[in-house]
Amino acid sequence: MSATQTLAQFIADTEYEALPVPVVEAAKIAILDGVANMVAGSVQELADIIGRYVRDSGGAPQASVIGWGYKSNPPAAAFANGVFGHCLDYEIQGFPPTHGTSSCLPAALALAEQHRASGKSIITAYALGWEIQGRLRAASAQATAPGHHPPGLVGPLGGAAAAAKTLGLDGQQTLMALGIAASRTGGLTANTGTMVKSTHPGNAARMGAESAILAGMGYTASDEVLESPVGYAAALFGGNFNWDAATGHLGDSWRLTDPGFDIKRFPAQVYMQNVIEAALNLREENGLDPEAIEQVTIQRQGRGHSGPVPRSGLDGKFSVEYCAAAALLDGQVDIDTFTDERRFAPDMEEMLGRINVVPEGPESGATLSTALLKNGSTVTAECNAFRGSAKNPMSRDERLVKVRDCFNRALSDADTEKVVEMMENLESVNDVAELMGVLGQVAVSRD
Structure with missing residues (x-):
């Protein structure tokens, strides 16, 4: 079989019972985190535009x-919920980074609600979507141009895999879904730090749902879309594609558990997690008063996408200087850190001028933070593997602190606990429409 056929048949043939127990448990953790992101994202400023x-x-x-109290067709709902899921930049991140949750999960949830599918179907669809998207990302990472935002390139196929499984498409139909989705790829890194970035996974979810729906209705596409001389690998990556990474040893291991994923402790780009934790460590370990700081030096590998003066609170999610300054000033970094109000506050403007970034950190990948104090003394701290990373995982209680904070921004306390209970036992949910009925209510902050 061709590479495209191999992936399509794997998607069609894999059932819930074939998933190893650790993969099911990892999927449930990731799905709960993803839904929490969608809920909190649904009340962000950009969500007001997308929702309307x-x-x-x-x-x-x-x-x-x-969070909006209305329903739409599945591709449109998948698009909105995908945008909501990614706009905080708070979702889990795999290796290499690709934002598999906001590309795959919204498509599966929308179609599962329409067709009254079970929680087991969501777990299976998500695991497969994450797997296919992660494999395509690993296969193409070495040839991905810096101007391409990866979820725009691999997300539509991950979304199509999840959607095809949710609809129960056979191998041939799934093959067509992948073929359709491959022609829906795109997304530019230039839009990082703007509202558009969150539409890349949102569009992937929408295109994934639409591709599976069309394929199920008999719409056709190339049956060798990945490997064709004028297909996906050739067009987007110049043929520089690791085929073994894409199709080798399917089912022998799963990317949800190997290499696993990072759970973000802070709602910022994954590369900012060590930065924030190092700055928090600097403040906490030394009892540091921000007013006592003359200058802070952050040493890390790389400069970061956004510069020392982010254009907005949203852009601050990608700025080393801003993330460090917020941690030092506030002693915490949360969803409200990245509002324009916080970004342009006088103390923030002043602190940004005291942060210096040295983009040659240690080979270990650790982030080092050093503060020169006004009294002439120097204090330091570091972070090598942030809490929540695959190397330093969170406990269940720590994960639920994040989840509940996200849910409480749009759900009542009672509904928050109801959703947590349902999602921690997702394999026992017979009808996903029951879950979506709670999530789809008008957000308490909008009501």
Whole structure:
């Protein structure tokens, strides 16, 4: 079989019972984190635009738009929920980075709600979507141009894999879904730090759902879309594609557990996690008063996407200087850290001028933070593997602190606990529409 056929048949043939127990448990952790991100994202400033856009565009009321109290067609709902899931930059991240949750999970949830599918179907679809997306990312990472945002390139196929499995498509139909999705790829890194970035996974979820729906209706595409001389690998990566990484040893191991994923402790780019924790360690370990700081030097590998003066709170998620300054000033970094109000506050403007970044950190990858104090003394701290990373995982209680904070921004306390209970026992949920009925209510902050 060709590479495309091999992946399609693997998707079609894999059932919940074939998933190893550790993969099921990892999927449930990732899905709960992903849904929490969608809920918290649904009340962000950019969500007000997306929510109104999808509502005003109309569509058959088949799938819930989280936090908005209305339903739309599954591709539209998947798009909105995908944007919500990614806009905080708070979702888990795999290796190499690709944002598999916001590309795959919204498509599966929208179609599962429409077709009254089970929680087991969501777990299976998510595990497969994450697997396919992660494999394609690993296969192409060495040839991905810096101007391409990876979830725009691999996300539509991950979304299509998850959607095809949710709909129960056979091997041939899944092959067509992948073929359709491969022609829906794109996304530019230039839009990092803007609202558009979150539409890359949102669009992947929408295109994944649409591709699977069309394939199920008989729409056709190339049956060798990945390997064709004028296909996916050739067009996007110049043929520089690791085929063994894409199709080798399917089912022998799963990317959800090997190499696993990082759970973000802070709602910022994954490369900012060590930066923030190192700055927090500097403050906490030394009882540091921000007013006592003359200058802070951050040593790390790489400069970061955004510069020392981020254009907005949203852009601050990608700025080493901003993330460090917020940690030092506030002693915490949370969703509210990245508002424009916090970004342009006088103390922030002043502190940004005291942060110096040295983009040649130690080979270990650790981030070192050093503060020169106004009294002439120097204090230091570091972070090598942030809490929540695969090397330093969170406990269940720590994960639930994050999850509940996200849920409480749009759900009542009672509904928060109801959702946590359902999702921690997702394999026992018979009808995903029950879960989406709670998530789809108008957010308490919008009501």
